[in-house]
Amino acid sequence: MKHYSPFAWTMTIAIASTMMTACSLDGYEPEKPFTTCPVENTKLYAFGIGQPGTRSTAYAEKALFTDDDIEWFDPDTRELRFRDTMEPLREEIPLLADIDFYLGGEHLFSGGATCVGLICSQMFDDLVLCCGKIDGGVIDDGHYYLYDCYPTQFIDDDRVKANRELRAPQWETFLKYLESKGKLKK
Numbered sequence: 001m002k003h004y005s006p007f008a009w010t011m012t013i014a015i016a017s018t019m020m021t022a023c024s025l026d027g028y029e030p031e032k033p034f035t036t037c038p039v040e041n042t043k044l045y046a047f048g049i050g051q052p053g054t055r056s057t058a059y060a061e062k063a064l065f066t067d068d069d070i071e072w073f074d075p076d077t078r079e080l081r082f083r084d085t086m087e088p089l090r091e092e093i094p095l096l097a098d099i100d101f102y103l104g105g106e107h108l109f110s111g112g113a114t115c116v117g118l119i120c121s122q123m124f125d126d127l128v129l130c131c132g133k134i135d136g137g138v139i140d141d142g143h144y145y146l147y148d149c150y151p152t153q154f155i156d157d158d159r160v161k162a163n164r165e166l167r168a169p170q171w172e173t174f175l176k177y178l179e180s181k182g183k184l185k186k
Contacts, residue, residue: 043067044066044067044103044108044178045066045101045102046063046101046102047100048093048099064099067178067183070083071183073146075175075185077145078146079143079185081143081185090131093115095116095117095120096115096116096120096122098115099115101113103177108170109127113128114126114127114129115129115131117141118130118133118141123149123154125149125160126148126149126160126167128149129146130145130147130150148160149163
């Protein structure tokens with residue numbers, strides 16, 4: 001039978017002790033994914049990437065809009081209706097600019113959303129805030145829609161499906177939050 005030196009035993013005990021201590025740290029909690037139901041004092045904010053200033057909730061006056069500006073959201077048509085008192089977004093942020101959505105102090109939609117209009121000839125395979133809609137040949141540019149892609153005929157594209165799946169937990173949180181505020185149209 002081999003005998004190990006006292007130094008090797010000491011090192012083994014030291015390493016094992018360090019590992020046990022590291023695994024039992026009080027107060028240690030791994031980072032949780034952003035899928036919890038929002039609390040009562042949380043607010044939804046949307047900031048234009050090109051806007052000056054911070055994206056902190058402490059500076060809500062710099063936001064493009066907050067949940068206070070939202071009248072309702074229809075998950076079927078994806079229309080986002082704003083209150084009549086709000087300035088039109090197309091006057092606040094240029095087309096093709098990015099918009100970041102935050103819930104409380106946490107980034108809600110990774111990558112944000114791109115602001116597009118009916119004149120846009122590009123394809124986007126991720127979330128867009130579309131200013132207007134063409135329905136049966138009728139142009140309706142006074143409304144806003146949160147689409148998974150633009151134009152919407154690419155909804156079955158593999159990249160669009162993959163991005164929608166990646167965003168699913170945040171989308172569910174977005175819907176639950178609006179429902180808790182009575183802003184989800186059913």
